[in-house]
Amino acid sequence: MIYSDKVMDHFGNPRNVGVIADADGVGEVGNPVCGDVMKITIKVDDDRIGDIKFQTLGCGAAIATSSIVTEMAKGMTLAEAVAITKSQVAEELGGLPPAKMHCSVLATDGLKKAVDDYLVRHGREPIAVGTIAHDDPDFDPHAEDDGEHAH
Amino acid sequence: MIYSDKVMDHFGNPRNVGVIADADGVGEVGNPVCGDVMKITIKVDDDRIGDIKFQTLGCGAAIATSSIVTEMAKGMTLAEAVAITKSQVAEELGGLPPAKMHCSVLATDGLKKAVDDYLVRHGREPIAVGTIAHDDPDFDPHAEDDGEHAH
Amino acid sequence: MTERSVYLDYAATTPADQRVVDAMLPYLTEHYGNANSMYRLGRDASRALEDARERVARAIGAARPDEVIFTSCGTESDNTAIIGLATAAGRTSGHIIVSAFEHHAVLEPAWRLGKQGFEVTELPPRPDGTVHPDDLAAALRDDTVLVSVMHGNNEIGTVQPIAELATLAHERGALLHTDAAQTLGKIDFDVAALGVDAASFSGHKIYAPKGTGALYLKGGTRMTPYLIGGGQESKRRSGTQNVAGAVAFATALELMDAERPAEGPRLAALRDRLVDGLLGRIEYAQLNAADAPVRLPHIANFVIPGVEGEAMLLHLDAAGIAVSTGSACSSGSLKPSHVLLSIGCPVEFAHGSLRVSLGRYTTEADVDYLLETLVPVVDRLRQMNPLYEKMVAGLAGAAD
Amino acid sequence: MTERSVYLDYAATTPADQRVVDAMLPYLTEHYGNANSMYRLGRDASRALEDARERVARAIGAARPDEVIFTSCGTESDNTAIIGLATAAGRTSGHIIVSAFEHHAVLEPAWRLGKQGFEVTELPPRPDGTVHPDDLAAALRDDTVLVSVMHGNNEIGTVQPIAELATLAHERGALLHTDAAQTLGKIDFDVAALGVDAASFSGHKIYAPKGTGALYLKGGTRMTPYLIGGGQESKRRSGTQNVAGAVAFATALELMDAERPAEGPRLAALRDRLVDGLLGRIEYAQLNAADAPVRLPHIANFVIPGVEGEAMLLHLDAAGIAVSTGSACSSGSLKPSHVLLSIGCPVEFAHGSLRVSLGRYTTEADVDYLLETLVPVVDRLRQMNPLYEKMVAGLAGAAD
Numbered sequence A, B: 001m002i003y004s005d006k007v008m009d010h011f012g013n014p015r016n017v018g019v020i021a022d023a024d025g026v027g028e029v030g031n032p033v034c035g036d037v038m039k040i041t042i043k044v045d046d047d048r049i050g051d052i053k054f055q056t057l058g059c060g061a062a063i064a065t066s067s068i069v070t071e072m073a074k075g076m077t078l079a080e081a082v083a084i085t086k087s088q089v090a091e092e093l094g095g096l097p098p099a100k101m102h103c104s105v106l107a108t109d110g111l112k113k114a115v116d117d118y119l120v121r122h123g124r125e126p127i128a129v130g131t132i133a134h135d136d137p138d139f140d141p142h143a144e145d146d147g148e149h150a151h
Numbered sequence C, D: 001m002t003e004r005s006v007y008l009d010y011a012a013t014t015p016a017d018q019r020v021v022d023a024m025l026p027y028l029t030e031h032y033g034n035a036n037s038m039y040r041l042g043r044d045a046s047r048a049l050e051d052a053r054e055r056v057a058r059a060i061g062a063a064r065p066d067e068v069i070f071t072s073c074g075t076e077s078d079n080t081a082i083i084g085l086a087t088a089a090g091r092t093s094g095h096i097i098v099s100a101f102e103h104h105a106v107l108e109p110a111w112r113l114g115k116q117g118f119e120v121t122e123l124p125p126r127p128d129g130t131v132h133p134d135d136l137a138a139a140l141r142d143d144t145v146l147v148s149v150m151h152g153n154n155e156i157g158t159v160q161p162i163a164e165l166a167t168l169a170h171e172r173g174a175l176l177h178t179d180a181a182q183t184l185g186k187i188d189f190d191v192a193a194l195g196v197d198a199a200s201f202s203g204h205k206i207y208a209p210k211g212t213g214a215l216y217l218k219g220g221t222r223m224t225p226y227l228i229g230g231g232q233e234s235k236r237r238s239g240t241q242n243v244a245g246a247v248a249f250a251t252a253l254e255l256m257d258a259e260r261p262a263e264g265p266r267l268a269a270l271r272d273r274l275v276d277g278l279l280g281r282i283e284y285a286q287l288n289a290a291d292a293p294v295r296l297p298h299i300a301n302f303v304i305p306g307v308e309g310e311a312m313l314l315h316l317d318a319a320g321i322a323v324s325t326g327s328a329c330s331s332g333s334l335k336p337s338h339v340l341l342s343i344g345c346p347v348e349f350a351h352g353s354l355r356v357s358l359g360r361y362t363t364e365a366d367v368d369y370l371l372e373t374l375v376p377v378v379d380r381l382r383q384m385n386p387l388y389e390k391m392v393a394g395l396a397g398a399a400d
């Protein structure tokens, strides 16, 4: 399994790492039992994503997709941000190995959660709810896994 | 499968090849469908094998065992000659590959046949009858074969 | 006895070409990573492996590189294809057709399936050494799941009309596998043109090392993997990949293909010289499957009546000549070749068969040396044959 | 990023030793005969093959050379042993016991048999990473036909009490197979002392090329062959024998054995340096199966809480270090190692495992370089982990 150069760049030098202390919205998805957890904090300015930071526990693809999604989302309207698809994320990274495609869901779900969190905090209707894969109790991030076993 | 040096010597320089024109006894065993045929002709002197010659169609082991059995039998009494066992033949040759053990039966059977032929011609009781493997209609010379198939 | 050494058994195995060895060596000691590891050494190995896969795929006309699965030998490829395709998706019964003169690496798994709930038809080739499409058409049934017919026969060198057979199989909903161990690199081989669903290859027949092989499996074809474990080769063949072996296989195949335009005709001419020379010099000798419409350039198989094969082989060996007989490498056995019997060769003649197979290093002088050496060997063995005169009378009578 | 290259994944694969390559090369291009051919070139090949078999037999303490069967890899040996022994003499049902932390090359065939009429028990090892004889005794039944317990575990390096397990299996009439891919050559390995009926080996774990392997099968043990065809290896493994590979395997094994008296302690000392250094520098890190009574000298497996394995591996790779994580080479997958889970490692920690395995070319400087490099990598990843503080609180709490 080989990652693209861009994946390796975002993994090795992830952008926007950290936590915004006085964030307007926080999204956290995944859990350590699955092996990946992501937390996104956002500042919202005029319904646009002003600042955005992430923290991720996860594999190379999880970190790279987290990093790129923060870059993609910065400056977008909230509606635009929640519309980012996992395929767009993968594409932006120059592709992901098939076994790692599920990782991009982590990043888009985290972003959606943060946006909805902001909206709910402000008494508005959440706009991403229903499209968040991790909300589905049957969601199995590794269902598409196609990896090999130990040697 | 590797033949001993002695097998290769008897195969490459078989002793006593040919047919005795005025033979006292003739023994022929095997058939071309099985892949091996042996004919032994003997001259008998005072119930001893005076001269002996063979012809064999067959594999290396068939020829080598034929050759050595003629050497072993020459000078033996008829009773001694029919008592030669296939293991003695194999031993005399420094062993045979397992898949070729059956070949020694060809040689001993041929010799027995020739002796019995001599005895019957002279109105005497055959002494080998009953111990000749090739007389058994169910005899399968390749039953012990343990060879490999084509490459 | 002699210093001369003439190898004429290229259908049994070939030496590894020095260029092939040179190509593979760095993957043994230097780029030795496990192709499944993520770190650089592993990625390098993986890249070399995938590069080899692409080269093989291109050479055989596969639609996609992942249609090529690297294996450890022709036998493994055959076993995997026969058992894996027959039992795909949990199937436990059905009808299978294999030609009667398949290599045992196909026959044995077919027979095993035959004991496990499948029905197996052994389709006899015609006396010209070819599986006739009409015969396959007649044998196909609605429940036929798999047909396996070898591309080129390893003993008699006849080439089967695989494209036609594949069409027939597909019309009845069956898959077609072909054992191409003897044809790959030696004649045109293109999976698309042949229309096969699976094909087996062996490295040591094309100047790659022994212990290498490959299986072509058409994209979308379901197959139960045979070697199972770590899930390598996209779960179709487990076991740490032999990267050096894959590189060797790809290199060897490309060399075969590059050299074939000159090498094919050269070998065919040598073979014709051999056939003419042998039939001209050895009385009653016959070329097996002489009427075959298509034959491999490098294999000729003769019956030499009145002579037993192993004895002939040993005398030739004493003169430094390597050839094969009977069931080719059933050297430990007197059982006559099932291939020769399947094309109607009488048993007594099958015991006296001689397979000569030519290759990259064969010269005219080699062929001539064989012919020279063979004549006295045959004479000598016939003189030792107690039945030879009777047989000749029979042969002469039959010729009347 | 760096020119430095430090290989610490010898349990995944090893480079072929140059001495091994030198020993095998003549059998590729010069003594290239098919070992089944009768002529000189074939006899030479056969002699080399049988010589290699004798050397392997001697090295493993086999009673007879023909107890050694050459195969193409550890996976093939495992598949052949599990399926071949279970289904010997046409058996189609019965009870099989495999330890739960076997390599998938054993688990997969066991699971396949489980779908085909056999009953399979997966015996969990104890938290010390060892299969306890009492647990086997409790799992054995009158209809148990086969027990398979690996000699040394490939991820955590624990060594199983095979001799005791074999005695227990035999008392109940079952055969015992052991996967010795990770132990052969690395610690004493003697089939007689262990009392096993079958054992699997892989060449590329002992500095022989990938694509080589062997199976020990005790004389008189019935086994259905897995690769079938030409009947090579006394009908127990078909496929033209890889003579060069067999020579390489035998040579590699003899080198391992010859060098072990010095190499074993050297590796164990390096491993201890690594373990002490890592546990001393990385907070909360733990050695897996730390309480194992016997462990391999060259493998250490850690959990590093708060870190995901692949990310750690990639950062180390960027510094030129090759190690493995999680399910060792499940690098394409986030599924946590079944081995770690089987010894009770919590899933969230299993994702952060690190396997370091040392070998012939490992130096103290390599170990120190890993330690130096690892500390900032772990720090960095923990800082990026949104749950790290919570986790630490939990760990601290648990420690109270």
Ligand SMILES: Cc1ncc(COP(=O)(O)O)c(C=O)c1O
Pocket: A150, A151, C238, C239, C240, C241, D011, D012, D072, D073, D074, D075, D076, D078, D103, D105, D150, D152, D153, D154, D179, D180, D181, D182, D202, D203, D204, D213
């Ligand atoms: C314990 C164990 N068994 C079996 C295997 C499989 O061996 P191979 O890769 O040679 O098929 C390995 C290594 O991959 C192993 O570590």
Ligand SMILES: Cc1ncc(COP(=O)(O)O)c(C=O)c1O
Pocket: B150, B151, C011, C012, C072, C073, C074, C075, C076, C078, C103, C105, C150, C152, C153, C154, C179, C180, C181, C182, C202, C203, C204, C213, D238, D239, D240
């Ligand atoms: C037609 C054919 N199929 C299969 C095989 C088996 O190949 P391998 O020896 O590589 O297992 C051979 C040669 O031995 C062959 O000639």
